[in-house]
Amino acid sequence: MKWLKDFITDFGWPRIIIALFLMALFIAAPFVGVKLGPSFTDVFNRFGQNAVMVLALVPMVQAGCGLNFGLPVGIVAGLLGALITMQIGLTGFTGFVVSIVFTVFFGSLFGWFYAALLNRVKGEEMTISMYIGFSIVMLFSILWLVLPFTKPTLVMGYAGEGLRRSISLENYWRHVLNDNALTIQIGSVIFPTGLILFVALCAFFMFIFMRTKTGTAMTAVGSNPDYARASGVSINKMRTSATIISTIFGGIGILVYQQSFGFVQVYDAPLFMAFPAISALLIGGASVNKASIVNVIIGTLLFQGMLTMTPSVINSMLQTDMSEVIRIIVSNGMIIYALTRKTKVAK
Numbered sequence: 001m002k003w004l005k006d007f008i009t010d011f012g013w014p015r016i017i018i019a020l021f022l023m024a025l026f027i028a029a030p031f032v033g034v035k036l037g038p039s040f041t042d043v044f045n046r047f048g049q050n051a052v053m054v055l056a057l058v059p060m061v062q063a064g065c066g067l068n069f070g071l072p073v074g075i076v077a078g079l080l081g082a083l084i085t086m087q088i089g090l091t092g093f094t095g096f097v098v099s100i101v102f103t104v105f106f107g108s109l110f111g112w113f114y115a116a117l118l119n120r121v122k123g124e125e126m127t128i129s130m131y132i133g134f135s136i137v138m139l140f141s142i143l144w145l146v147l148p149f150t151k152p153t154l155v156m157g158y159a160g161e162g163l164r165r166s167i168s169l170e171n172y173w174r175h176v177l178n179d180n181a182l183t184i185q186i187g188s189v190i191f192p193t194g195l196i197l198f199v200a201l202c203a204f205f206m207f208i209f210m211r212t213k214t215g216t217a218m219t220a221v222g223s224n225p226d227y228a229r230a231s232g233v234s235i236n237k238m239r240t241s242a243t244i245i246s247t248i249f250g251g252i253g254i255l256v257y258q259q260s261f262g263f264v265q266v267y268d269a270p271l272f273m274a275f276p277a278i279s280a281l282l283i284g285g286a287s288v289n290k291a292s293i294v295n296v297i298i299g300t301l302l303f304q305g306m307l308t309m310t311p312s313v314i315n316s317m318l319q320t321d322m323s324e325v326i327r328i329i330v331s332n333g334m335i336i337y338a339l340t341r342k343t344k345v346a347k
Helices: 002-011 013-032 036-055 058-062 071-088 092-118 125-146 193-209 213-223 225-230 235-261 274-283 293-318 323-339
Strands: 166-168 184-186 189-191 263-265
Touching: 013 036, 013 274, 013 293, 036 189, 036 193, 036 235, 036 274, 036 293, 058 213, 058 235, 071 092, 071 125, 071 235, 071 263, 071 274, 092 125, 092 235, 193 235, 193 293, 213 225, 213 235, 225 235, 235 263, 274 293
Parallel strands: none
Antiparallel strands: 166 263, 184 189
């Protein structure tokens, strides 16, 4: 059966095994007392919550900068944009949109400096970007204490200065995309239409951009830099554009994550957020120099589906509360698997 062999070759055995295991979890769920409706709702919410951050990795991969372990640079830009909007006092969808505007500004600024560093260390981008990501999180851990935020809901209660570690979005834009008139409920399954539509809009913009002249030049730089240079393409300029776009989308991704999660978390919270996003992309079939939106969708669904269903089903089977332990084992196990398969494709 040639079509089956072609499908297995294209989709890959690892993803097929993960997909079958995830399907088995859903089948087993009702027999161990786990309700399918809330489980599907959780998977949809987690997919929408994390997909934009995974999407943010695509431009840098396509431009030959490798996997963006410096995603916290964009996340910090998003956090700064959100907190400024909260300090101003904007709420609801308006507050969310203004946060995106601030994020685009800070993401462009931070992304430009980030790109300038990466252009000086060609060939070592993934290692250096990891340290850049860690460094900016630690730098802002200091700045969150000294920046002039004064709103009582933002600052610590004792001294009246310095940001709280977790800040509720209850009175700002919590679930502005999840809970709205577009939400569809079928039985006990709640489909977050607004959230998924926003993710689809971001994916559409990325799809269109990667097919523009600039996007095509980025892909050329990542696939064959010598050919791109001979064609008159500025490699550093394309790498800078890819890094800025990746940083902006990373910032928008954390805004989507925040509104779904319900809290803004600062200080060391963004430190390791790049790892699950990178793992989802690799599980979806990407490599260190080739990624697509299909990889983003498949990888995020598989990763978040496993992370949602495994603790619930195993907890119910063992009749004990080991959800956090199981979640850590599964998430880190999938991260190890994903990172050990980062092989380059032939140019």
